[in-house]
Amino acid sequence: MDLRPADLRTMTPEVFRVFGIQNALLTAGDRTGCNTMTIGWCQLGRLWGLNTCTVYVRPERYTYQFMEDHDYFTVSVLPLSHKQTTMQVCGTQSGRDLDKIKTCGLTLRYGAGEAPFFDEAEWVLVCKKLYAQDMTPECVKDERIFQSYTPAKGGWHRLYVGEVLEAYQK
Numbered sequence: 001m002d003l004r005p006a007d008l009r010t011m012t013p014e015v016f017r018v019f020g021i022q023n024a025l026l027t028a029g030d031r032t033g034c035n036t037m038t039i040g041w042c043q044l045g046r047l048w049g050l051n052t053c054t055v056y057v058r059p060e061r062y063t064y065q066f067m068e069d070h071d072y073f074t075v076s077v078l079p080l081s082h083k084q085t086t087m088q089v090c091g092t093q094s095g096r097d098l099d100k101i102k103t104c105g106l107t108l109r110y111g112a113g114e115a116p117f118f119d120e121a122e123w124v125l126v127c128k129k130l131y132a133q134d135m136t137p138e139c140v141k142d143e144r145i146f147q148s149y150t151p152a153k154g155g156w157h158r159l160y161v162g163e164v165l166e167a168y169q170k
């Protein structure tokens, strides 16, 4: 077990670099079943006086139902060396067709609420859902947003704000 509990107050993730380049794995489920997918959209910050992490999931994703059915989710940031392997597989294949966790040789661990995450990660956040909301075209203030919602790209994301309950770091 390489990951150790970390103090969120002293973690200083370079969020623009990490989520823009390394990306992360969003995982939801429990010990009986879970799914993971690559995400590039993620925010960390303070909301409602809490430490929060917000992720964005299109309804087409297999992960979507796991997010709906479970109260917890995790964000695992893997080393850049996983970019062409794990991150590629988990960002292009669906858990409907493939056991991505097994295929990528990822080691499951469980945090608060039995939320699954991966021991290969550089750092991990374990979150409890606080709020979920669908993004809608009516709320768009800049035309560039619509580039993300072509028929080929898919439906409008549901955003999930989670309270960060636990952090782990190498």
Ligand SMILES: Cc1cc2nc3c(=O)[nH]c(=O)nc-3n(C[C@H](O)[C@H](O)[C@H](O)COP(=O)(O)O)c2cc1C
Binding pocket: 023, 035, 036, 037, 038, 039, 040, 041, 042, 056, 057, 058, 060, 061, 062, 063, 064, 087, 088, 090, 091, 092, 093, 094, 095, 096, 157
């Ligand atoms: C770099 C990268 C970032 C991605 N970011 C997101 C994201 O933030 N939200 C999302 O819904 N899909 C995102 N995707 C797409 C999903 O990872 C992809 O559709 C995945 O195969 C879904 O798997 P699932 O069907 O098992 O849930 C991203 C893909 C890549 C390659």
